[in-house]
Amino acid sequence: MNFQTLLFALLFSVCLATSCSRNAVNQHNENAQDSSVADSATADPRATNIEQPPLDFVPNELGKVMVLEYHLIGYPEDRWRRTPENFRKDLQMLYDNGFYPVSVMDIAKGNLNVPAGKTPFAITLDDSSAGQFRYIEKNGGLIIDPNCALGIMEDFKRKHKDFPITASFYVLPAINPTLRLFAQPEYKKQKLEWLIKNGYEIGSHNWYHSMLSKLSDQEVQKHLAMFVKEIREFIPGYEAKTLALPLGAHAKNRLLESQGEFEGIKYRHEAVLLVGSVSSVSPYSVKFNPLAIQRVQAGEHTENPETFMKSQIKHNTRFVSDGDPKVISAPEELKDQLKPGLEKRYRIRWIKQQEPGAQANAKETISNE
Numbered sequence: 001m002n003f004q005t006l007l008f009a010l011l012f013s014v015c016l017a018t019s020c021s022r023n024a025v026n027q028h029n030e031n032a033q034d035s036s037v038a039d040s041a042t043a044d045p046r047a048t049n050i051e052q053p054p055l056d057f058v059p060n061e062l063g064k065v066m067v068l069e070y071h072l073i074g075y076p077e078d079r080w081r082r083t084p085e086n087f088r089k090d091l092q093m094l095y096d097n098g099f100y101p102v103s104v105m106d107i108a109k110g111n112l113n114v115p116a117g118k119t120p121f122a123i124t125l126d127d128s129s130a131g132q133f134r135y136i137e138k139n140g141g142l143i144i145d146p147n148c149a150l151g152i153m154e155d156f157k158r159k160h161k162d163f164p165i166t167a168s169f170y171v172l173p174a175i176n177p178t179l180r181l182f183a184q185p186e187y188k189k190q191k192l193e194w195l196i197k198n199g200y201e202i203g204s205h206n207w208y209h210s211m212l213s214k215l216s217d218q219e220v221q222k223h224l225a226m227f228v229k230e231i232r233e234f235i236p237g238y239e240a241k242t243l244a245l246p247l248g249a250h251a252k253n254r255l256l257e258s259q260g261e262f263e264g265i266k267y268r269h270e271a272v273l274l275v276g277s278v279s280s281v282s283p284y285s286v287k288f289n290p291l292a293i294q295r296v297q298a299g300e301h302t303e304n305p306e307t308f309m310k311s312q313i314k315h316n317t318r319f320v321s322d323g324d325p326k327v328i329s330a331p332e333e334l335k336d337q338l339k340p341g342l343e344k345r346y347r348i349r350w351i352k353q354q355e356p357g358a359q360a361n362a363k364e365t366i367s368n369e
């Protein structure tokens with residue numbers, strides 16, 4: 001099912017459920033759109049003919065976005081380890097609560113093609129242990145272990161066609177063997193190729209998990225460039241586009257986290273991820289910095305994805321898509337939170353609070369998780 005078909009099906013069911021009694025809302029949305037086209041020269045001309053769907057939710061594309069952070073997948077559950085059962089449970093919780101998977105780069109670039117009413121989120125897995133991607137032999141052949149993170153995600157995706165899971169794996173090419181490129185040396189190349197071919201991202205966690213804060217400027221560039229060099233031995237021409245900082249430690253010169261060079265090997269990261277422990281602001285927020293993206297650590301502790309999700313639903317602070325990647329819609333109370341300049345790339349639609357279903361207290365609660 002393509003996106004348009006999916007959107008149509010969703011809107012059709014919403015329409016049935018609400019007896020299509022929201023023409024007033026439609027009218028208002030169109031008016032709001034007309035009056036808020038800040039740069040008609042650069043706005044997508046197709047957008048002027050959009051028929052506004054009947055909405056039973058308030059889009060809030062200035063709301064919060066979770067970038068989930070996983071480490072080990074296996075037994076027993078602990079601070080840095082999620083069991084396969086709990087990993088599955090997390091995916092189910094996200095699915096059941098209207099989340100929609102996107103990539104880290106989608107968030108970093110603000111390219112969010114998310115169905116109407118859904119909340120984007122991204123999955124990241126650090127440290128390339130075998131529990132994340134393991135091959136096992138079965139009937140003389142090789143299969144992805146159905147209980148490793150990748151096997152679980154692939155199975156979930158097969159069973160939920162409207163939930164196109166992707167993830168970023170922040171791998172380590174030169175650390176001790178238990179964390180080196182998923183810890184099955186004979187399959188290193190095969191695994192990296194499989195991930196790239198199947199729409200997952202291989203991100204940099206640097207050469208061997210060095211704390212960048214302890215390195216000189218030259219060493220920082222060496223450890224980030226050596227990552228690229230090592231991965232290119234398996235995937236020629238590979239470019240690492242995103243970096244997860246080991247232990248969340250910044251380099252003394254933070255500019256070197258995003259670009260640098262060592263012995264002719266250049267790197268350029270368009271997103272840099274921190275280590276837990278809060279949701280990211282919207283990529284359209286004035287506070288958003290793609291070179292310092294917050295993550296939420298999955299687990300049974302108190303600041304886990306479920307806790308943030310419940311709080312964001314309660315306070316109406318989560319990102320809720322309007323379904324159109326070329327339009328940014330949000331309650332007008334949040335006007336001052338829009339990153340300046342975005343009106344050149346997007347149409348902006350502010351939603352008045354007196355509109356049916358709009359949240360009067362959105363501004364007051366946005367600072368809460």
Ligand SMILES: [Zn+2]
Nearest residue numbers: 126127246247
């Ligand atoms: Zn790590």
